[in-house]
Amino acid sequence: MQACGKGNRLAFEAMYHATSARLFGICLHYSGNRAEAEEVLQEVYIMAWLKASRFDPQLASAMTWLATMARNKAIDRRRAHRRHDPLETIPELSTQDSIPDSLEREQQGSQLDRCLETLEEAQQRYIRVAFFEGCSYAELAERHGIALGTMKSWIRRGLLRLRLCLGL
Structure with missing residues (x-):
């Protein structure tokens, strides 16, 4: 994350490949819609690129920092769209986990x-x-x-x- 904060595109690409599946799952869970989740995920990575220099590994792991941003961004977007569905109505994730x-x-x-x-x-x-x-x-x-x-x-x-x- 610190390398990303210094503008290292290769580090950002590596971070993306290491975290995108898990973060997409978080975005999908909170948005309940694949298209919305994809947009939220893109916004999360833009934020991560812009704010990576502010990341403090003493406060949280990089994954926790990114997951929190993904969760918050998905919730914010959902609220902005005035979709206050109860959690039970969000569709189950269709994962391809082993x-x-x-x-x-x-x-x-x-x-x-x-x-x-x-x-x-x-x-x-x-x-x-x-x-x-x-x-x-x-x-x-x-x-x-x-x-x-x-x-x-x-x-x-x-x-x-x-x-x-x-x-x-």
Whole structure:
């Protein structure tokens, strides 16, 4: 990522090849439409190219940084199109993963569910709504009548506990 930040096109190409499939899956999941997902993915890589010099490996891995941008951009685009469909109505991803990849993802999902269950019920609910339904912290705080700073703190502490539980 640091080489990309210095304008190295070969590094950017390598980063694209290493991350595009996973990022496309994220974009498709949140947009629910292949054409939209492709557009979002393109915007993510443009942003990544423009902001790569600001990437800080002390804060997150490159994949986490890119995945967060993809998720946020897809959610923003969906909101801009006023498509507030519940998560359940988003079509299932049609992936071509191998069976071992599918099993690994299923195990990771089970582990995440187990770790979420270690959190307080409200914390679980806020994290699920924020990350799986795409609500902003401000929307959650307003919806539940909680100060925005308090909501951010609760979710942040919950995410830290999840991170420890998941061994990340």
